[in-house]
Amino acid sequence: MPTLLEELKRYSVxxxxxxxxxxxxxxSPEDATTNPSLILQAVSSGKYDAVIKQILSEAKKGxxxxxxxxxxxxxxxxGRExxxxxPGxxxxxxxxxxxxxxxxxxxKARGLIRLYEEAGVDRSRVLIKLAATWEGIKAAEVLEREGIGCNLTLIFSFAQARAxxxxxxxxxxxxxxxxxxWHRKNEPDVRYEPDREPGVISVRKIYEYFREHNYPTIVMGASFRNIGEITALCGCDRLTISPALLEQLxxxxxxxxxxxxxxxxPPLIPAEPLGESEFRWLMNEDAMATEKLAEGIRGFEADQLKLEALLLDRLQGLS
Structure with a gap:
């Protein structure tokens, strides 16, 4: 019998x-995703010490x-490593x-792409990751027109996905x-089977809406707590999974x-695009999405500051 990971790869990237x-x-995944928290974790492991040393040494000399x-x-x-x-x-x-x-x-996105291209990496192999605030979505709209692919993250609401x-x-x-x-914190007595969890239902709704309206935007489920959530979304375009859950699968x-x-x-005709005021109102009405988006941004910034402090400490330690 195949493993769940082998099965999953048949239907989702x-x-x-x-x-x-x-x-x-x-x-052997197709793609990989990073964020400040994962970067900090990887750097703290010591496996990128040679990369860090080279960057800091060049900065010290120049x-x-x-x-x-x-x-x-x-x-x-x-990212280049x-x-x-x-392959992706x-x-x-x-x-x-x-x-x-x-x-x-x-x-900032243009600067990152420039650094990748200077390092010999074509922009077609990079996705610029942005928080799905209204401003982040508008930034992505500009970047996509320039041929810079984007990954909009911290999506907790249908309004964010649709925009x-x-x-x-x-x-x-x-x-x-x-x-x-969020639901466990606010509804501690409610228990969900993985395939009926609010997050799973949210991703399914988004995926179904995108396919029904022929949007080419790829849906990649993220932030999993157990393999039941993952298998419940088998067939979604892509699924980004932590090493611990990949091991279980x-x-x-x-x-x-x-x-x-x-x-x-024929395909459904999409509604009029969301405007800024409607987007912000829908977010205001969704307490979970508003709280988790803000929490995610704060968390990533906290780890960004830790990463900067780590680099500063190592830079000062160079003779």
Whole structure:
């Protein structure tokens, strides 16, 4: 009997949600995603010490670089290492502190792509990751027109997903486990089977809507807490999975059936695109999405600051 991971790969593109090179090599994903928290974890493991040393040594010898610039060079160098081990794309995240500044997000994304191209990596192998705020979605709309593919993350609501599709975003990452976390906190007596969890239902709704309306935007389920959530979304375009859950899937036998979507004939005509005021109102009415989006941005920024402090400490330690 096949493993669940083998079955999953039959119906969905499996993406590694990690910067750990050993895990990427072991599970042979198509793509890989990173964020400040995963970058910090990977850097703290010591497996990128040689990369960090080279970047800091170059900075010490040449013109002074800000911590922000050093972090950019580090995440691009890590992205390049990851790309040597996967056939597809790597997602590299724009600083969370820019989540409410469209122009600054666009500038940062262009800078990251420039660093990748200087390192010999074509932009077609990179996805720029942005938080799905209104400003982040508008930044992605600009970048997509320039041929820079985007991954909109921290998606907790249908409104966020719909706005991304209408903006022509290449890929979105609707979260599953963090939605469950919110419901567990606010409804502690309610128990859900994995296939009936609020986060699973949210991703299915988004996926079905995109297919029914022929949006080309890829739906990649993210933020899983257990393999039941993952198998319940088998057949979704892509699923980004942590090494621990990839391990469980590879160690468990089973047969999976993909989720089914009946495409209407002719295709449905999309509604008028969401405007900013409607988007913000829908978010205001969704307490879970509003709270988890803000929490996610704060968390990524906290880890970005830790990463900058780590680099500063090592830079000062160089003789």
């Amino acid at each position: 499996v993406v590694a949600d990690t910067g750990d090179l050993d895990s990427i090599k072991r599970f 013109a002074d670089k800000t911590l922000d610039e050093l972090c950019d060079r580090l995440i691009v160098a890590m 990851i790309l040597e081990r996967i 794309r790597v997602s590299t995240e724009v600083n969370a502190r820019l989540s409410f500044d469209t122009e600054a997000s666009v500038d 991304c599709a209408e903006a022509g975003v290449w890929l979105i990452s609707p979260f599953v486990g963090r939605i469950l976390d 590879s160690a468990t036998d089973g047969v999976l059936s993909p989720i089914q979507v009946n495409s209407p004939t």
